[in-house]
């Protein structure tokens with residue numbers, strides 16, 4: 297315990313995520329869940345609370361919170377706020393309440409790591425390096441209240457503050473942290489294209505790409521992330537009912553999705569402490585229903601290149617918590633409706649699958665509305681997301697590694713070898729290697745290359761069609777080398793199909 301001032305108050309010492317916490321001088325920690333912590337802090341007197349902080353995730357957030365509480369034994373009260381839909385979806389605060397009420401058991405995490413598992417229907421972990429005795433002491437030493445609104449927080453914090461100068465429960469306890477460090481392969485930093493049939497398949501490819509070649513750098517949130525800049529994901533065939541793998545390796549399930557889709561499609565009133573909802577930005581923030589605007593725009597001018605919706609308000613620079621999803625474009629080409637979304641910042645492990653599925657639902661909504669109100673019966677085209685900062689936070693690296701080792705090879709082996717850059721027919725003719733490039737559909741010849749030097753041919757082909765898929769070009773190189781050997785030795789060459 298530290299005495300902060302002549303008023304005999306306490307100083308909270310945040311060991312983990314210090315920049316994410318608002319510290320005061322009292323004995324009550326306020327856990328605001330997904331509610332903006334500043335909107336709670338401004339209603340309280342710093343002398344009455346020890347610390348105010350968010351809790352987003354039951355698997356990632358409870359451990360650092362508990363470590364901080366163990367390091368600050370003067371904290372004797374918790375007020376736990378669950379005010380938003382996100383709290384219900386994520387379950388972090390409920391899981392913390394279950395830890396306090398029901399305790400924990402030794403177990404293994406999804407990734408096979410030894411961990412304390414909270415006795416709850418929601419999966420929640422506490423680092424195994426923290427001793428069971430310390431966790432028990434903490435459980436026995438804290439009084440807590442669950443609340444649903446900011447005004448209830450204020451009442452309980454004031455009530456707890458009346459019981460001033462409760463004894464600390466013991467000496468501060470600090471436990472070691474085990475870090476995992478990834479190895480990074482070289483690769484381009486800006487601009488990446490990843491394609492898959494479904495959101496689930498594309499997600500695994502995205503995580504693999506970031507995990508193998510992303511740059512590791514500090515985040516604004518007291519940790520590190522691995523990041524690629526400008527990552528374009530193209531999802532070609534997500535089915536209307538959405539594809540969830542079995543067993544489901546995605547971080548969301550169908551019931552979560554049902555709760556999430558209205559956050560994109562439906563308007564919502566402004567609520568203190570809730571940052572924004574995408575539906576609110578689209579339907580009413582700019583005093584226009586932008587979803588209706590683009591539906592009407594396209595019905596009037598089906599090939600318009602101005603089907604734009606904006607979620608970014610220039611005033612967003614002035615406050616924190618600005619929307620991650622910024623622009624949405626819808627476009628009709630060849631009777632199919634594609635939707636492209638830009639996200640300034642995207643947590644590709646925890647948030648992208650929900651973002652992508654929500655956007656797909658918006659795409660479907662726009663297609664269906666156009667079909668209902670006009671004669672255009674459009675196909676669903678691809679969904680494209682462009683994530684400026686496509687990142688994975690360090691506290692999920694282990695999960696990502698596990699997922700990649702379980703799923704990536706299967707997905708890659710399952711791919712078809714269709715290359716939109718076409719096919720290549722190789723022959724040896726008149727003392728030359730002859731390569732004909734054909735379209736991948738009807739097989740029409742679109743270009744011819746000839747020569748004796750296989751490396752020069754590969755380079756010419758790549759220069760002309762730089763988007764050829766990497767394994768296709770590898771195959772071409774091997775075939776051209778075989779053709780070259782046949783030419784040199786005077787043997788007959790037949791292309792391996």
Ligand SMILES: O=c1ccn([C@H]2C[C@H](O)[C@@H](COP(=O)(O)O)O2)c(=O)[nH]1
Nearest residue numbers: 617618620641642643644647648651
């Ligand atoms: O729909 C969303 C909302 C949030 N985030 C992630 C991106 C960042 O990791 C974090 C937001 O942090 P700031 O960029 O606002 O600091 O949440 C998403 O990926 N998608």
